[in-house]
Amino acid sequence: MLLHDVFGRFLMDSRRGIIGWMIGVAAVTALYSSFWPSMRETDEAMRAFVEQMPQLAESMGWSDLSTAEGYLGSTVFGLLTPILVTIAAIAVGTRAVAGEEEEGGLELVLAHPVSRYRVVLQRFAALAVFVALLGATVWVVLVALGPALDLDIPAARLAAAALATALIGFSYGAVALAVGAITGRRSYAIGGAAVLAVVGYLGNTFALQQEELEWLRFLSPFYYALDPEPLVNGVDAGYTAVLVAIPLFLAALGTAVFARRDVLV
């Protein structure tokens, strides 16, 4: 019955956007992973580059471009899909409360016999489904192209990496949803989540070069998602739990404040 409720309605109303983002994520994943065969051929040149500029290469995550895991881990999973999924999740998380509130659409729903908790938590669940669909898209594309590109990475490892990507997006989408639920302002929701995403990404990257900035990594979902190298090691239970806990905490906080404040003012 959830499909006929706030949850299903929100996904149904967003379905063009969802399909659009899935196509975009699939295209980027397919494009960058299909460079891998030619990348492998320039292995020597790349290695020389990395040796000359080890710090830059390391911070960009290019330390190991000679394996399929290293290449995908630094391109598709290290930069492109996390950023795309994050942008998409922030857009959906913003719309979930603040966007519809500013537009006025939330008024009609909240005037019905539904609690504020029901509305926010179901939209949060819809956000989870959305990022899961994007993660699944990455996985399906790589599993399908794997044999042709000679990736030779087990499907379970690809799934672990796709999960990590989805969870990065989920965290920032939850930031947007929570900030929107707390403030009711679309601009704060987008702005807050975008700033945290940039800080999180750069924090994880530059913390590798600057020891005194290392603490920044612990605030970054990118760190918890990428540092365990899921393409090589599979799912890391502890770090994955952190990545699940962040959105759940944000959803609880956002819902608690939303239930107590005035809406539509």
Place this chain on the structure above:
Amino acid sequence: MTAPPLPVISCRRLTKSYGRHRALSGVDLSVAEGDVFGFLGPNGAGKTTTIRVLLDLIRRDAGEVAVLGGDPRRDGVRLRRDIGYLPGELPMTSRRPARELLAFLGHLRGGVDRRAIDALAERFDLDLNRPVRGLSKGNKQKVGLVQAFMHRPRLLILDEPTSGLDPLLQQEFLNLVREVREDGRTVFMSSHVLSEVQDVADQAAVIRAGRIVALEDMDDLRERALRRVTLTFAAPVDAEDFARLDHVRDASADGSTLTCTVEGSPDALVKAAAAHTVLGLTSEEPDLEELFFTHYNNGRGTGPQEEGSDAAA
């Protein structure tokens, strides 16, 4: 033994501020079960804020509010089950058809008979298969009206219900409101102007600068209403014959044409005129609006036009 019925809506000294802006500064209001209540006032006077407090979309700062015997703050979900609400603004951005939106909203209420939706859509001549996003303002308003009435709520709260409807549909809407009243259900509707609600309302209140400044029983108001009546006869008449009649004032005859002002019932005038051959009769609609404001201006000393400056204070 029957106690007097509890009011369906009652507010006492209701206040609400947004930061330093005082939106409601002590609203007192009581709406009896089975009444149609017109809630009038200019934009920014506090109509929508009051309505949103009733629905628990906005939380009051102070005062007492009871809706259908409960407090919206505590029993919001339960109370809203028995309320049909039409918001003042209906954005409706979905690309899905109106029927789907109405089914969804019906589901939030635990299911609504599809035939009730179809019947209302037919009355308002609304095509349920078109996506709501592309609908005109008037058609969106119809969707809003259908969702407000479809579950036959005990209380209807309608924020500017007739905006965007053409005159024919306004009539259909007013018929619907009359049917609701005949069922003993209650309608609380806001408007800028009295003329939109005067034909159906039992009571009307005016809110300005966050305070109720006038409350009128519409039947009393109609009794006091003045109308200009012009009668054309086959032969010249004497104005004196009519000037003495009950409720008739300012009678003057110009040959065979008599003009006069009738306050309240025109019964005596019509009976007196029947003694002659009447060729024509015109009666202007009484301007209740003017009367309404005249009445409360006399009582309060402030006119509806000058209040804007106090509102900001």
